[in-house]
Amino acid sequence: MKWEELKRQIPTSPALVLDEARILANLKPLQTIRQASGCKILYSMKALPLAALLALIKDQVDGFSVSSLFEARLASEVLADAGASIHLTTPGMRPDEFAELGRLCSHISFNSLPQHQRLQASVRDYSPGLRVNPKLSFADDQRYDPCRPHSKLGVDIELLRDGLPADVEGLHFHTVFACRDFKPLQQTLEKLRPILKCSRLKWLNLGGGYLYNAIADPQDVAELIRQVCVEFGIDVYVEPGKGVVGNAGYLLTTVLDRFVSDGKDVLILDTSVNHHPEVFEYQMKPHLREEDSAGEQSAILAGSTCLAGDVFGEYRFGRIPEVGERLVFADVGAYSLIKANRFNGYKLPDVYGVNPARWVLQKRDSYADYRRQWTNSGD
Numbered sequence: 001m002k003w004e005e006l007k008r009q010i011p012t013s014p015a016l017v018l019d020e021a022r023i024l025a026n027l028k029p030l031q032t033i034r035q036a037s038g039c040k041i042l043y044s045m046k047a048l049p050l051a052a053l054l055a056l057i058k059d060q061v062d063g064f065s066v067s068s069l070f071e072a073r074l075a076s077e078v079l080a081d082a083g084a085s086i087h088l089t090t091p092g093m094r095p096d097e098f099a100e101l102g103r104l105c106s107h108i109s110f111n112s113l114p115q116h117q118r119l120q121a122s123v124r125d126y127s128p129g130l131r132v133n134p135k136l137s138f139a140d141d142q143r144y145d146p147c148r149p150h151s152k153l154g155v156d157i158e159l160l161r162d163g164l165p166a167d168v169e170g171l172h173f174h175t176v177f178a179c180r181d182f183k184p185l186q187q188t189l190e191k192l193r194p195i196l197k198c199s200r201l202k203w204l205n206l207g208g209g210y211l212y213n214a215i216a217d218p219q220d221v222a223e224l225i226r227q228v229c230v231e232f233g234i235d236v237y238v239e240p241g242k243g244v245v246g247n248a249g250y251l252l253t254t255v256l257d258r259f260v261s262d263g264k265d266v267l268i269l270d271t272s273v274n275h276h277p278e279v280f281e282y283q284m285k286p287h288l289r290e291e292d293s294a295g296e297q298s299a300i301l302a303g304s305t306c307l308a309g310d311v312f313g314e315y316r317f318g319r320i321p322e323v324g325e326r327l328v329f330a331d332v333g334a335y336s337l338i339k340a341n342r343f344n345g346y347k348l349p350d351v352y353g354v355n356p357a358r359w360v361l362q363k364r365d366s367y368a369d370y371r372r373q374w375t376n377s378g379d
């Protein structure tokens with residue numbers, strides 16, 4: 001990415017800039033794992049359900065995984081392919097949506113035994129499964145831990161020791177977040193082994209949460225997955241989200257104002273934490289490309305909204321950026337735009353796809369979008 005050029009050329013700000021070459025590169029280790037192990041790759045579209053992104057990667061993956069009716073509809077529109085998989089799991093299955101979900105999705109992992117009991121249909125097109133809670137916690141922060149005490153995610157593994165409901169054809173688990181180490185996967189598979197051994201399943205979905213793009217050597221993971229495929233004779237799926245788009249997304253912003261507050265420089269940006277709500281939710285400081293950790297000066301980068309805590313953090317610079325300069329937050333492709341909102345009436349970032357040959361506007365937010373959100377359009 002030629003950032004100095006891009007900062008001059010991209011006409012609007014704030015913008016989410018997607019590096020298409022990086023997205024395709026992120027899929028490479030996954031394809032190596034697929035080739036060596038026979039597993040299938042799904043993209044978990046909740047990380048960024050941008051249609052242009054789905055279209056870019058659809059031929060490189062075996063399908064998408066979804067959490068709701070709208071995601072399932074968009075996935076099936078983009079895929080338009082009878083052979084591709086759409087996997088669904090959610091604690092919030094609506095009875096009135098279930099028939100359509102059953103038609104759109106190839107695999108449904110029920111989140112609880114009562115949910116399965118209520119919604120399983122005698123006539124069905126999808127392959128039924130269960131999301132299992134393996135009761136192995138790997139996250140330090142309970143807000144990210146699907147196996148925390150009293151978890152709402154998945155059937156307690158202890159309830160499955162005596163066998164699975166008769167129609168269940170697959171199991172699903174998802175237990176980690178932004179994980180670069182595959183020991184949790186190994187441990188989880190070990191814990192599931194007795195259940196896999198004594199049931200005749202067709203498939204196993206290993207969930208997302210692993211940064212497959214960040215592993216040095218995919219062969220060990222491939223071997224782990226290959227053994228599962230061979231030992232149990234089942235189809236194995238992986239469904240990363242952040243590992244596909246996280247490091248390929250950048251938030252381009254422009255400095256709108258600069259002043260001193262209680263002795264510190266404050267830069268007001270034309271974006272806000274509402275364009276990357278995890279900054280506020282988890283009080284994390286996103287990486288800024290222009291930061292110079294050895295720089296002598298520092299400034300607080302703050303968003304445009306009325307919330308006092310709408311602040312990205314304090315950053316170091318050799319020279320504090322001026323009004324009108326552009327700055328770029330990196331590694332913000334996942335869980336940013338999808339969680340973004342128009343608080344205070346500020347538009348969402350436009351989206352640009354960039355590859356070595358060109359940049360293209362993929363989506364622009366306008367007053368019409370804001371108006372549609374807040375007026376009664378009648379449907």
Ligand SMILES: *Cc1c(COP(=O)(O)O)cnc(C)c1O
Pocket residue numbers: 044046047065089174176177178207208209210239240241242243334
């Ligand atoms: C969120 C989620 C994923 C994707 O997680 P990443 O951390 O983005 O890889 C996959 N499967 C399930 C069930 C999820 O909830």
